[in-house]
Amino acid sequence: MEIIGTVVSGTGEGSYFMSLExxxxxxxxxxGFEPFPGTLNLKISEEDTKSINDLEDAMGxxxxxxxxxxxxxxxxxxxxxxxxxxxxxxxxQHSSKTLEFVARExxxxxxxxxxxxxxxxKIE
Numbered sequence: 712m713e714i715i716g717t718v719v720s721g722t723g724e725g726s727y728f729m730s731l732e733x734x735x736x737x738x739x740x741x742x743g744f745e746p747f748p749g750t751l752n753l754k755i756s757e758e759d760t761k762s763i764n765d766l767e768d769a770m771g772x773x774x775x776x777x778x779x780x781x782x783x784x785x786x787x788x789x790x791x792x793x794x795x796x797x798x799x800x801x802x803x804q805h806s807s808k809t810l811e812f813v814a815r816e817x818x819x820x821x822x823x824x825x826x827x828x829x830x831x832x833k834i835e
Contacts, residue, residue, distance in 0.1 A: 712762060714832045716753025716810060718824050726750075728800070729813065734782070737773045738813070741784070742796055746813035750798065751789070753810045753830055760807050763797075766834065770799065786835040787812065790822065797832065 726749040728734055739745050755763075763785075770783040780801040787797050795814030812832065818824060 712766070712834045714753075714755055714759045714763070714810070714834065716755045716759075716830055716832065718819075718826055718828045718830055719752045719754045719809065720826055721750060721752040721809075721811070728779075731779070733776055733779060734773065741771055741773055742786070744815050746795070747815060747817050749817065750811035750813055751818040751824070751830075753812060753832065755808055755810055757808065763810070763834075764807070775801075788833045788835070789814065789818065790830055791833065793818065793822070797834070 729746055729750065730748040735745055766785060767783070770785055773782045773784065775781050782801065783799040784796040785799075786794075788794055789812055793814050793816075795812055798811045798813055800811070810832070812818070822830075824830065
């Protein structure tokens with residue numbers, strides 16, 4: 712499945728949660744890498760939102776602990792070159808039309824992305 716989204720700014724909370732050892736350890740275990748402490752946020756269409764929701768049974772899950780919620784995920788590739796995962800935190804301030812993508816490196820810098828740029832996610 713391929714999803715097209717528009718890069719948007721987030722709240723900055725992703726970097727906080729991605730830097731917590733409880734999540735870093737579990738991401739290394741489940742994804743095989745330690746994500747950069749931050750997420751790339753992509754605004755997607757209503758149609759793509761429904762398609763993503765249909766994949767819920769295929770999502771992996773990272774269990775949180777005291778006060779920290781679970782995070783569901785789907786492995787994906789950004790722009791045909793960056794492997795990572797789309798995160799679906801159980802506790803989030805984003806609407807279902809905003810996807811959070813993580814990878815090993817800071818994606819805005821590596822791909823020279825700015826708000827308004829278009830990016831493609833291929834879900835594995």
